[in-house]
Structure formats: C-alpha cells, structure tokens
Amino acid sequence: MTKIGFIGLGIMGGPMAANLVKAGFDVTGYNRSSVKIARLVEAGGRGADSVADAVRDADVVVTMLPDSPDVEAVVLGEDGVLAHAKPGTLLIDCSTIRPDVSRQIASRARAVDAPVSGGEQGAIEGSLSIMVGGAAEDFAAARPVLEAVGSTVVHVGAAGAGQTVKAANQLIVAGTIELVAESLVFLEAHDVDTGAAIEVLSGGLAGNRILDRKAAAMVRREFTPGFRVELHHKDLGIVQAAAREAGVVLPLGAVVAQLMASLKAQGHGGLDHGALLKLVDQLSGRE
Template identity: 45%
Template sequence: MKVGYIGLGIMGRPMAANLLKAGYEVCVWARRPESLEPLKAAGATVAASPAELAGQVDVVFTNVSDTADVEAVLLGENGVIHGARPGLIVVDHSTIAAGASRRMAEKLAGQGIQMLDVPVSGGEQGAIDGTLTLMVGGEAEALEKVRPLLEVVGGTITHVGGPGAGQIAKTCNQMIVAQSLQAIGEAFTLAEAADVDPARVREALLGGFAYSRILEVHGQRMLDKNYRPGFKARLHRKDMGIALQTAAELGVATPGSAVATQFINALVGQDMGELDSSALVEMLRRLNKG
C-alpha cells in the first residue's frame, strides 16, 4: 500500500519515519515546510496539498493538533476529500472529540472513503520506538486492511468499537493520566514537606501496589525537573477540555478530572504550556510554598 502522512510534529514525524523504514512508499504534507525536510531526506515524496496527496495513495494518516485542524486537512479547501479516490482509508491519529470524529467519518463515507479514529498513547518515545498503544474506532474491515501499517507504529492495537470509540478511549486515557500526575505530584509535595526524600518514596512505591508507568516515567521527570515535552501541557489541556465537555454532554460527574484540569490550566497560564504536562507538580510546589 502507498501511504500518505499529514502532520509531522513530535508524534507524526517519527511515526512516518518508521513507515519509511519498514519499506513503505510514503508521501507527506505539512503546514510548516521545515517539518518535511527530515522525511524528504529519508526518501519520502512531498505533495503540494492534502488533496494532491490523497490522489496518490491508498491510506492517509493524519496526526494534527485539534478538531479544526483535522477538519481543514480532511474536508477543507484542498482537503483530502477533494482528491481521494473511492476506497481510500483515512487513519486519524489526532485526539479530538468523538462526536466531531463521527461527523467527519460520515461525510467521508459519502465519497466512498473509510475513516478510522486511532488516537495513540505512549508519547514521543513510544512514537520513536514504534511501541505506541493504538485505540481504534471504526469498521473492523478497514482496520484489518491497515493493520500491517499500524503494527509498524504500535505495540498494542485494540479495536474499541464503531466510529468515535477510539476517541472515547483516548479521552478516558487522558483523564487517568492527568489525575495520576496530580496524585504523584501531591505525594511528592507531601514527602518534601515532611523532609523525606521523594526519590526514595518513589523507589518504595514502584515495588508496591501504587506502581504505574506514570509513576515510573513521569515521577522521575518530576524529581529531575526535566520537562522536555513528551506531551505538551497545552495539548493535555485541550484533551481535558474534550473530556469535560463530553462528560457534560453525557451528564457524567468527573470531579477528579475537573481539579486536575485546573492545574494544567494554571501551567499554561504561567507560560509553561510547551513543557511536558508532568510539570503539573510545579503548580503544587508553588501552591504549598504559600
């Protein structure tokens, strides 16, 4: 299969690179020309627009920031829908609201284009290593056609359900991550206030029931104050906005997510939106210095 890739940021660039390394022909498009250069050097071809790209490939991957970006590259002027041939499959790795994803899937289906919503978890390192967790919404038939491609970028592939189901799974993931960061940050702040080494606390907890991958990876980030972004706080804020809006639409109470969102909001408000969301602990440290 010939592959098109749109969106070459922190996640998209290594994912597209892994497809190239696996031997697939890859055509790319990005809003920022400088994002294209590493992929061109690795052998990718470049399209002038999403529509032109769609006319050359069998599968289009999109990996952009938010709903408006996905709509623009898929349905906007010179979007994928205007250049695609019937039978094209769109695999959207972006994290957006499930309702918006369903609406776009319906519009594409009217032109004979299948769409899978496949948000990912695992951060930049998972994208580089090809070990991402993929949460798939859409038709099983389309998933099986693109499974060999997904196996290049992901270590775990779960078909959650129909259109939008992958986005719901990702929303749940982001809620758990945010609240876990909040809990770890509070624990470390408590340990510091009690004059106990939080690094030793983390070491003890890693061997017990409180173990989590977030405690292992992001707990170390908090100790080192290393907030080089694996996942930027401003994007986590966007995702938590989706979570709270979805909960409101469904009439579901999510108080823990609401509190964690306020700390992420504070990070962005303090000009730390480009840092990893594990920097949330810094808001707790500032709060407790008062």
C-alpha cells in the same frame, strides 16, 4: 508497496511516519514546517509541498493533528484530503479530537479514528497503544499500518469510540500526573531520597507509567515537552464536554482540568504536562 500520505509530522507524527518507512511502506509526508518534512526525507520518506501532493496517489492517509478544527480543515476543507484523495482511500486519523467530529468524517469517508497513547517515547519506539473506532472491515485494513507504529492495537467500537476511549485515557493520565506531582513534593518536604522512593513505589501497587517515564524529569524540574500542557488542556475539555453530554459526573477530573487550565493560563502551555508539579510547588509555597 502500500503508499501512505502522512499529514502532521510533529512530536508524535514525525517518529510515527519514520517507523512506517522502516516497516517498508512508501510514505509521503506533509507538515507546515519544512524542517519536519526534511527529517522524514532523511529517514527515507518523501516530502510533499501540500496536502494535495501528499494524498493524491495514496492508498492510505494518516493524519496526526493538534485539534478538532485542524482535522476538520485538513480532511473536510475544500483543498483538503477528501478533495484530492482517490475514491476509497482509507483515512486513519490518529489525532485526539472530539468523538462527534470523528463520526462526521466517517459519515463522509472510509475512515477510522485511531488516537494513540504512549507519548513521544512510545512514538519513537513504535510501542504506542492505539484505540480504534470504525467499521470492522476498515479496522482490518488499517491494522497493518497501525501495527507498524503501535504494540497494542485494539478495535473498541464504531466511529468515535476510539476518541471516547482516548478521552478516558487522558483523564487517567492527567489525574495520575497530578498525584505523582503531589507525592514528589510531599516526599521532598520530608527530605526523603526521591530516587529511592520512586524505585520502591514503582515496584508496588502505586507503580504506574508516569512514575516510570516522567517522575525523574519532574524531580529535576525538566519539562521539555513530550506532550504539551496546552494539548492536555484541550483533551480535558473534550472529556468534560463528553461527560456532560452523557450525564456523567467526574469530580476529580474536574479538579485536574482546572489545574491544567491554570498552568496554561500562567503561560506554561508549551511545557510538558509533568509541569503540573510547578503548580503543586506554587500552592505549597515551595517555588
């Protein structure tokens, strides 16, 4: 039985680790919050008191952390994964971070960057889309683990390529949420039945996952986080930096990045990114 050390049991990592247990892996998890460790234990996994305890006997280590500095500290720190894992342990980083950090880790360890898309529901269902960067042989070794948590697992290139594709994903998602938000406020202003409108829009060329999964909650102004504004704000910063580095202009991306930054600056960083609707309400004088 493959032993997996799983670091980061939050909104996404918790259900991912539970799905690995269901798939028959021996999973030991660590999180700063003991409550989240307890949930993994209830699901049949094991709990660890530290990163070292989680990875010491692991064949594979999976990390699901908020940002680049977190991954650097947990993986490369003097008391981190590389300091305690066995030589040759495969590291699968499912966090969304800067591509250059993924390349730095790959230069020091056997690692793939495997950021995921699909939100909390996708993590629960095990239906995530996973874009993987790294050596072909490491992707092959990581694939059975990734297929236990995702339904679409694709090798997109060398180290850092997974993060680059994820940046493009976050650009598309943010832009789509903003346009859905604008459309919903527009429809409401004309007293249209938004439920019926969502149904028919979903069946046409405008159909998309945001309409399917988020529009109903957005209409109700329910913004319980599946993916927090503060994290999407961070991701759009990665997009903007990577675009500048490549000399690519992203005019609409720049606008939605500013809108996300405004939402965070107003104290809404803990809400779901569907809360972009709040800004459209505000700018329309309808809040």
